[in-house]
Amino acid sequence: xxxxxxxxxxxxxxxxxxxxxxxxxxxxxxxxxxxxxxxxxxxxxxxxxxxxxxxxxxxxxxxxxxxxxxxxxxxxxxxxxxxxxxxxxxxxxxxxxxxxxxxxxxxxxxxxxxxxxxxxxxxxxxxxxxxxxxxxxxxxxxxxxxxxxxxxxxxxxxxxxxxxxxxxxxxxxxxxxxxxxxxxxxxxxxxxxxxxxxxxxxxxxxxxxxxxxxxxxxxxxxxxxxxxxxxxxxxxxxxxxxxxxxxxxxxxxxxxxxxxxxxxxxxxxxxxxxxxxxxxxxxxxxxxxxxxxxxxxxxxxxxxxxxxxxxxxxxxxxxxxxxxxxxxxxxxxxxxxxxxxxxxxxxxxxxxxxxxxxxxxxxxxxxxxxxxxxxxxxxxxxxxxxxxxxxxxxxxxxxxxxxxxxxxxxxxxxxxxxxxxxxxxxxxxxxxxxxxxxxxxxxxxxx
Numbered sequence: 408x409x410x411x412x413x414x415x416x417x418x419x420x421x422x423x424x425x426x427x428x429x430x431x432x433x434x435x436x437x438x439x440x441x442x443x444x445x446x447x448x449x450x451x452x453x454x455x456x457x458x459x460x461x462x463x464x465x466x467x468x469x470x471x472x473x474x475x476x477x478x479x480x481x482x483x484x485x486x487x488x489x490x491x492x493x494x495x496x497x498x499x500x501x502x503x504x505x506x507x508x509x510x511x512x513x514x515x516x517x518x519x520x521x522x523x524x525x526x527x528x529x530x531x532x533x534x535x536x537x538x539x540x541x542x543x544x545x546x547x548x549x550x551x552x553x554x555x556x557x558x559x560x561x562x563x564x565x566x567x568x569x570x571x572x573x574x575x576x577x578x579x580x581x582x583x584x585x586x587x588x589x590x591x592x593x594x595x596x597x598x599x600x601x602x603x604x605x606x607x608x609x610x611x612x613x614x615x616x617x618x619x620x621x622x623x624x625x626x627x628x629x630x631x632x633x634x635x636x637x638x639x640x641x642x643x644x645x646x647x648x649x650x651x652x653x654x655x656x657x658x659x660x661x662x663x664x665x666x667x668x669x670x671x672x673x674x675x676x677x678x679x680x681x682x683x684x685x686x687x688x689x690x691x692x693x694x695x696x697x698x699x700x701x702x703x704x705x706x707x708x709x710x711x712x713x714x715x716x717x718x719x720x721x722x723x724x725x726x727x728x729x730x731x732x733x734x735x736x737x738x739x740x741x742x743x744x745x746x747x748x749x750x751x752x753x754x755x756x757x758x759x760x761x762x763x764x765x766x767x768x769x770x771x772x773x774x775x776x777x778x779x780x781x782x783x784x785x786x787x788x789x790x791x792x793x794x795x796x797x798x799x800x801x802x803x804x805x806x807x808x809x810x811x812x813x814x815x816x817x818x819x820x821x822x823x824x825x826x827x828x829x830x831x832x833x834x835x836x837x838x839x840x841x842x843x844x845x846x847x848x849x850x851x852x853x854x
Contacts, residue, residue, distance in 0.1 A: 419632040426640035428555030429618040429702035433695035440671025445605030447597045448662040450652040457609040458645035463802030467773045469634030476629035480620040481768040488779035491842045499828030503764035505707025507757045512700035513749040541743035558698030565691040572679040573658040582658040591656035607812040616640040621709040708738035763821025766810040773803035
């Protein structure tokens, strides 16, 4: 066992770029064709609704990270505020996201590269991709974050070019032929309530604002900077998605014309910029997947570290920090090895796991605010009722509603994973007769 610890090197700027890289703004294009049909062409309205839903959960994450600025994110919040058993199961559920998200990125890159260059087999792309991501994470969180800053900057540039080309197309008579229109927001020929069908899927475009909480022990002034970072990430990403979807709807309002929704964004890229821009566009999507996977692996390894340090998982492996790199090396390697399942799994199955785990974590973090502040610390004055009961109840209700919108595949696969977690929890607690090991919480190094 080493005495090495995580180092506080991440400023507010680093945290914001890390969260944006985790979300990968370019991933907007991977789901565009599906969600624009689900929202019946009113995609900007769908994103506005998704941002509103997520603001309540973002508020709860901000409150909980003030109380517990340590690695572990939702796992730690629920463990300390509700009870250790619930915390373990939430950590187990959210870990689906951290395991399967880099796998999804590897799969997507394999699919895109192989489709664009058929002479390169997808499996070689996946293995090469995972080797690079694992190496970047082992070398240190600062390297990971700096790589992500570079990636996010290029993604924002690509999105800006995409918007500029869309505007040029509209001015040249394409689509609506006007830059000011209410149709992307409200279509009188379509029932606006139908937009809600796409909101659950859109919410997962924002999975990443919460990931920065896993870096609590590497953040400078975590109680101050993490809540700010959470809201900045959500608002910057939400604003980008709303603006981008608005101009896409102007230049290509016919959302029913796509023969293959999965490749709709490529069709529009070709339509507004030709083959040269499409090649650049594909390269940026691949880069976005690299930065997203690097962020997912970094976050996942920190959640494992928190559980290993608690001895919920074997401490010698999962609680180990490399004295040289100051990173949880074994955890990073384990995630890289696990992601090799991408060689045998399909994209739909991997995505189903992510959807289930995220909503469970979001729901319980909202409930954690109530347990920690309103119940345990008795903040029940008028302001407390509003901040620590009313707002988190709304957040929990909204996420539970979204949870029931998941398809049966997501529910079945996610429930199966949760059952495995319950069985393991029963094993380490001797049939639930004793609590699982808890985090040795110490604030002396948190500032």
